[in-house]
Amino acid sequence: MKIFQVGKFPRERPGGIETAVFSLAKQLALRHQVEVAVSATGGVGKTFSWEGVACHQLPTWFSIFSTPVSPSLIGALRRASGFDVLQISYQNPMAALAYWIARPAGRLVIWYHHDIVRQVWLGRLLEPLLSHLLKKADAIVSTSRAYAGSSIILRKFADKVRVIPLGIELSPFEDDKEIRTSEIVRRRYGSPLILFIGRLVYYKGLDYLIEAMQGLKANLLVIGSGPLESRLRAGAQTRGVGPQVHFLEVPFDEPLARYLHACDLLVLPSVERTEAFGLVLLEAMACGKPVITTEIGTGTSFVCSDGVTGLIIPPQDAPALRRALQKLLSNPVLARKMGEAGQNRVRQFFSAEVMAESFLELYRSLLGFHAQRV
Incomplete structure (x- = not known):
């Protein structure tokens, strides 16, 4: 053909x-x-x-x-x-x-x-x-x-x-070298570690995640670049979470698996239907991590099975996002169970x-x- x-x-x-x-x-x-x-x-x-x-x-x-x-x-x-x-x-x-x-x-x-x-x-x-x-x-x-x-x-x-x-191709996320390297990432950025990966644009809803960091004893690693970077950095400082929020631009040829293995969970807080699927959710699930995402009438709430592989919250709702983060960070047994379920789901369907x-x-x-x- x-x-x-x-x-x-x-x-x-x-x-x-x-x-x-x-x-x-x-x-x-x-x-x-x-x-x-x-x-x-x-x-x-x-x-x-x-x-x-x-x-x-x-x-x-x-x-x-x-x-x-x-x-x-x-x-x-x-x-x-x-x-x-x-x-x-x-x-x-x-x-x-x-x-x-x-x-x-x-x-x-x-x-x-x-x-x-x-x-x-x-x-x-x-x-x-x-x-x-x-x-x-x-x-x-x-x-x-x-x-x-x-x-x-x-x-x-x-x-x-x-x-x-x-x-997604599963082999990059099963690489033993990347799993070992994740320990270096975790030592560098601390724990517990929340991860966001994506372009820094309006529909990703990253400003709500930064707001949700207030009052949390955790660090946020933001991987990506885009036109909103300066505004988001300033927003982290204004909300008093600047020391907890780390921005990192990763070169194309550097694997993301090490960062996914290093985190405790991944968040995709998108606010518009432009986020049609959320491929990064699959990548986190392939690494055995629970995910938090939003219900925006697209594939995000299909990829993440609410209460099974992660949590689904309303968009543009920082308090709800904070509660979801607290639930997973305070219950490592639940988080691990969701991560394992997500890994099985990716292997079977995605x-x-x-x-x-x-x-x-x-x-x-x-x-x-x-x-x-x-």
């Missing part, structure tokens, strides 16, 4: 969508011909092989509203007409435009990661173009039933929607292998190998 994926950014750019796109491509390439096209963040394009995947980083002319403009994607899609499956990540207007112009052959699968949430007017402007892409799709993949059922856009195409949860097999079943059904729906 020949599969052509269109993402948005290269693998080196931090983000759950990028991780998912390349994890899937790597698994599919074990048995099939796979190519991936994305926009180069540095502007200059290149083509190379990675883990058996032909990667095309296309030149970026400029970016507008976080969308890279790469006109050469049109040509790439025309050349992909001989592929069996074309899979496009929906949150890329350039890909929608390129597909409309190129009109390549092959079954079209749209990987729908999240709605356009904050830039409502931009969503309305792009609606005709993006709706055309969804109408042309042979299948639309949502990462959770919760998101598929709560998205106004996806409800319009319910007959095409298939649910395939994201998956591995990259399980994700890839689900996509392959979908592709086969579209190509006539099977009639079974995913």
Whole structure:
């Protein structure tokens, strides 16, 4: 089978969508011909092989509203007409435009990661173009039933929607070296240690976690970067928790597993539907850690099973978050039990292998190998 994926950014750019796109491509390439096209963040394009995947980083002319403009994607899609499956990540207007112009052959699968949430007017402007892409799709993949059922856009195409949860590669989180290195991290940042990993942007809700640290005898390690970093640092000082909150930017090639193994628990306090799944929850659970996240009508409350693998709280509620933190930090037996349950859940339902097999079943059904729906 020949599969052509269109993402948005290269693998080196931090983000759950990028991780998912390349994890899937790597698994599919074990048995099939796979190519991936994305926009180069540095502007200059290149083509190379990675883990058996032909990667095309296309030149970026400029970016507008976080969308890279790469006109050469049109040509790439025309050349992909001989592929069996074309899979496009929906949150890329350039890909929608390129597909409309190129009109390549092959079954079209749209990987729908999240709605356009904050830039409502931009969503309305792009609606005709993006709706055309969804109408042309042979299948639309949502990462959770919760998101598929709560998205106004996806409800319009319910007959095409298939649910395939994201998956992660488990081996990086089972590395003995990373487990040993975690002791160094724990000594450096103290214990108990609460962990946040993600971009420092509005929808992550990190300011509520910083507020929740007031009165807790614990440290918070924040791994990530973004436009809100200065404001968040100032907020930690203003709330009197500056000495407890540590900000760290980890290079792309440095494993995160050591930090996940070092922590007592991970928190993802997101406040908007832009957080469609919460891949970092899976990564923490793979390391046997309990998690705390919010109910925002997306996949976060599907990944975390409330009271089993962690705790789910209302968004934008620092007192509720503080109570959840106190519950887990004061009850290590409960925390360990939740961590073990989460690790089992990831291995059973959320591995990259399980994700890839689900996509392959979908592709086969579209190509006539099977009639079974995913």
